[in-house]
Amino acid sequence: MGINGKSYIVGIYEHPCRAALDKTLPQLHAEIAKGALADAGLSKDDVDAYFCAGDAPGLGPINMIEYMGLNNVRHMDSTETGGSSYIVHVNHAAQAIAAGHCNVALITLAGRPVADAKEGKPVRYYNQQAPDFPFEMPYGPNVTNMYAMCAMRHMYEYGTTSEQLAWIKVAASHHAQHNEHARLRDVVTVEDVVNSPMIADPLHRLDCCVITDGGGGIVMVSPEVAKSLKRTRVKVLGAGEAPKHLAAGQVDLTYSGARWSGPKAFAEAGVTPADIKYASVYDSFTITVLETLEDLGFCKKGEGGKFVSDGNLISGVGKLPFNTDGGGLCNNHPGNRGGMTKVLEAVRQVRGEAHPKVQVRNCDIALAHGTGGLLGSRMGSATVILGNEAA
Amino acid sequence: MNTDQKNKINLVVNSESKPYWEGAAKGQLLIRACNACCKAHHYPRTICPHCFSDDTAFVEASGNGVIYSYSVTRQAKPPYVIAYVELDEGVSMLTNIVGCEIDKIRIGQKVRVEFSEAGDGYALPVFTPA
Numbered sequence: 402m403g404i405n406g407k408s409y410i411v412g413i414y415e416h417p418c419r420a421a422l423d424k425t426l427p428q429l430h431a432e433i434a435k436g437a438l439a440d441a442g443l444s445k446d447d448v449d450a451y452f453c454a455g456d457a458p459g460l461g462p463i464n465m466i467e468y469m470g471l472n473n474v475r476h477m478d479s480t481e482t483g484g485s486s487y488i489v490h491v492n493h494a495a496q497a498i499a500a501g502h503c504n505v506a507l508i509t510l511a512g513r514p515v516a517d518a519k520e521g522k523p524v525r526y527y528n529q530q531a532p533d534f535p536f537e538m539p540y541g542p543n544v545t546n547m548y549a550m551c552a553m554r555h556m557y558e559y560g561t562t563s564e565q566l567a568w569i570k571v572a573a574s575h576h577a578q579h580n581e582h583a584r585l586r587d588v589v590t591v592e593d594v595v596n597s598p599m600i601a602d603p604l605h606r607l608d609c610c611v612i613t614d615g616g617g618g619i620v621m622v623s624p625e626v627a628k629s630l631k632r633t634r635v636k637v638l639g640a641g642e643a644p645k646h647l648a649a650g651q652v653d654l655t656y657s658g659a660r661w662s663g664p665k666a667f668a669e670a671g672v673t674p675a676d677i678k679y680a681s682v683y684d685s686f687t688i689t690v691l692e693t694l695e696d697l698g699f700c701k702k703g704e705g706g707k708f709v710s711d712g713n714l715i716s717g718v719g720k721l722p723f724n725t726d727g728g729g730l731c732n733n734h735p736g737n738r739g740g741m742t743k744v745l746e747a748v749r750q751v752r753g754e755a756h757p758k759v760q761v762r763n764c765d766i767a768l769a770h771g772t773g774g775l776l777g778s779r780m781g782s783a784t785v786i787l788g789n790e791a792a
Numbered sequence: 793m794n795t796d797q798k799n800k801i802n803l804v805v806n807s808e809s810k811p812y813w814e815g816a817a818k819g820q821l822l823i824r825a826c827n828a829c830c831k832a833h834h835y836p837r838t839i840c841p842h843c844f845s846d847d848t849a850f851v852e853a854s855g856n857g858v859i860y861s862y863s864v865t866r867q868a869k870p871p872y873v874i875a876y877v878e879l880d881e882g883v884s885m886l887t888n889i890v891g892c893e894i895d896k897i898r899i900g901q902k903v904r905v906e907f908s909e910a911g912d913g914y915a916l917p918v919f920t921p922a
């Protein structure tokens with residue numbers, strides 16, 4: 402059973418805070434749920450399905466369902482794939498709505514890594530029971546060096562340069578200047594990026610995303626419910642999800658799971674990369690964007706460096722406007738999980754409600770892609786394609 | 793995953809990994825191979841991830857390989873080099889490159905295994921330019 406056209410996104414909310422010292426984690430989830438439902442014109446009692454990931458405190462979805470008083474839930478899902486979880490949730494909610502399991506699905510993400518660090522709380526530590534842990538952790542893998550090795554290999558195989566990667570950050574900064582909530586609003590140049598301190602060769606500080614608190618939420622509904630609401634509805638056209646890992650030691654760091662999640666989403670939506678007017682692409686690091694754009698088919702494998710250069714990702718300038726909210730590189734990466742905000746900006750673009758300076762004209766079809774985990778070892782990839790009513 | 797400092801080795805010795813660490817303590821780099829499909833894999837598992845046979849065993853690797861990719865974690869004190877080394881046996885493993893000038897490390901460089909002290913009599917396989 403397909404999902405194309407069988408569900409709609411009718412409510413979204415991005416928490417404006419970027420440091421949540423005065424808020425608890427459950428409180429953030431609830432504020433986000435309230436914001437997303439208000440945007441949709443629905444109440445909490447309309448919610449009959451709840452989706453969350455590992456950031457939600459408690460036993461899967463149960464504790465947050467209790468905290469928020471969601472009394473009519475008959476379908477729940479706490480699939481955890483790191484930062485891409487929320488795009489997986491959009492896919493799963495679309496499937497559940499299409500199958501008649503629910504009519505109003507709420508998805509929330511919240512995090513407070515900035516506040517937790519200030520309060521001296523221990524950092525989240527990788528699961529020692531994971532089978533890879535004994536053989537990898539002794540060598541000091543961290544988020545940055547595990548993405549850096551992908552960039553290093555991509556440069557080796559395809560001649561990609563630090564300057565080309567820098568263009569991704571430059572484009573994000575051009576967009577972030579118009580977002581009053583963005584963590585970083587200054588426009589930066591290629592020189593600024595390549596001259597920023599080296600964190601893990603070849604990634605510089607400005608190749609890395611921000612760390613922020615906050616979160617976001619989505620309300621998805623059946624076509625019947627969507628028609629009863631006043632809000633501009635955004636149709637879910639297709640979605641795909643895929644794991645990628647080290648394949649028993651056959652390591653290839655030059656591509657991501659988007660190689661599989663993307664084609665599934667395009668096939669279901671019945672569109673091609675050429676039809677996409679706007680793309681939200683997970684940008685934990687600049688290299689994440691570059692490999693993903695290749696894997697999704699926006700350019701050939703190995704040509705990502707050329708594709709992202711010279712402002713090609715800047716709205717109003719280039720051929721593929723991306724991350725017009727400033728993305729994780731400049732705007733927001735709440736709880737170190739960027740998939741939610743990717744969907745939110747894609748919805749704004751299809752609604753025509755992005756900032757006027759970055760709104761893409763006639764944005765009838767948009768894409769959002771998430772990469773959860775580590776590009777340099779194992780990840781969950783997820784792609785969703787959204788459209789307006791005519792799409 | 794949030795370790796910026798590589799100052800503590802977290803060896804996890806369990807029933808699946810114990811022979812691997814015992815081998816390293818004796819100066820042997822072990823990889824797991826399957827007697828049914830004849831393919832090697834890494835990290836080692838009891839059930840073969842290629843064919844799902846349970847007829848797997850540790851075998852000693854040559855200890856030779858080439859650097860597939862690497863990165864220098866510059867903010868750590870001291871900076872360290874993380875890498876994937878592709879072993880001559882055809883599987884790649886996450887490791888550290890040690891005992892050389894950090895800025896001269898290159899992808900494709902030939903390396904060989906050596907063992908660094910990991911506490912409790914155990915040792916950690918790391919690689920150095922051949």
